Amino acid sequence: YNKFYDNVTHGKKLHELEKSTQNQFLKQDLKVERARKYTYYNAHTENNDKQKALNLIDSVFTSKVNANALAQAEILRNEIIKKSITVKFNKTIYPNENTRALINYKNVDSIKISYYKFSIALNEYLYKNRNGKYYDSDSLVNDFIKKNKAYKSYYRILPKRLDFNNHSTEILLESVEEGNYLVFLESNNYSQLNALSKNASCYEIVKATQFIVIEDEEETNDVLYLYDRKTGKPIENASIIGELGKYKSDKN
Numbered sequence: 001y002n003k004f005y006d007n008v009t010h011g012k013k014l015h016e017l018e019k020s021t022q023n024q025f026l027k028q029d030l031k032v033e034r035a036r037k038y039t040y041y042n043a044h045t046e047n048n049d050k051q052k053a054l055n056l057i058d059s060v061f062t063s064k065v066n067a068n069a070l071a072q073a074e075i076l077r078n079e080i081i082k083k084s085i086t087v088k089f090n091k092t093i094y095p096n097e098n099t100r101a102l103i104n105y106k107n108v109d110s111i112k113i114s115y116y117k118f119s120i121a122l123n124e125y126l127y128k129n130r131n132g133k134y135y136d137s138d139s140l141v142n143d144f145i146k147k148n149k150a151y152k153s154y155y156r157i158l159p160k161r162l163d164f165n166n167h168s169t170e171i172l173l174e175s176v177e178e179g180n181y182l183v184f185l186e187s188n189n190y191s192q193l194n195a196l197s198k199n200a201s202c203y204e205i206v207k208a209t210q211f212i213v214i215e216d217e218e219e220t221n222d223v224l225y226l227y228d229r230k231t232g233k234p235i236e237n238a239s240i241i242g243e244l245g246k247y248k249s250d251k252n
Contacts, residue, residue: 011037028069031056035076050080050164080164083107083187083200094229095178095208103158103185104168108200110157110188113173114150115181141203145184151176155188181206211235 011034018030038053053076060073085108089101103111154174161167173183186201214225226235 024063024065025069028060028063028066031060032069032072032076035060035073039076039080054080054164081107083198084166085111085185085187085200086202087183087185087204089173089204089206091205092207092209092212093176095210096175098175099173100170101173102168102170104166105158105187105200106166107164108158108187109160110155111185112153112155112188114145114153114184114186115176116145116148116184117151117179118144118148118182119180141182141184144182150184151181176208178208178210181208 014030014034014037018027018034021027021030035053035056038049038056057073057077060069064070084104084106086104087101088104089099093099105111152174156171158171159167159169182203183206184201184203187199210229212227212229214227216223216225227233228235
């Protein structure tokens with residue numbers, strides 16, 4: 001059984017039926033089905049052709065005879081031209097040093113990257129959010145961005161891909177000083193084809209620090225050890241603010 005051959009054969013049969021039928025209602029349904037196969041049947045290879053799907057969808061829009069086909073074509077078109085971006089990078093970074101990030105993207109040729117500084121209290125609030133408790137994290141982040149000025153913003157150009165597929169690339173992020181940050185990425189391109197597609201965005205929470213804290217539970221209390229992340233040496237005379245008060249580290 002050859003799945004690729006089966007899909008190709010099915011697509012050819014659909015096309016033959018589309019050309020032979022005089023039923024315009026059926027012809028519209030067949031065009032949508034062919035467009036769907038162009039989009040999905042080999043979506044995990046480099047051979048899928050979403051441009052052919054868009055051409056078929058445009059031809060569906062020229063006739064109003066089949067309302068359901070029009071609706072399905074519109075849904076399929078929006079899926080094809082939809083922008084998307086996601087990012088992966090270390091959540092704890094060194095201050096004043098560049099770090100690399102992996103960007104996954106679709107229908108995006110450039111992004112704007114903004115850093116927003118925030119307090120530890122908001123950090124805990126956002127993490128509660130993202131664990132699915134109590135709050136709508138996207139709404140919270142959008143509200144925070146509207147009310148606060150970015151610490152810094154800059155742009156990155158992504159390798160241009162015009163095939164409507166998902167791609168990935170690695171980029172170098174600019175350095176930031178010590179602190180907690182909300183890193184917000186948003187698509188920056190505006191082409192005629194996907195002008196109606198909403199801009200894509202994503203965000204991550206990152207901490208720029210030279211310290212690492214290790215907690216050790218003893219019989220009577222908890223002990224916190226504070227080390228330099230690079231040298232591994234203990235940090236002396238550093239202030240630590242916890243739930244029960246403020247503490248200072250010793251040489252151990």
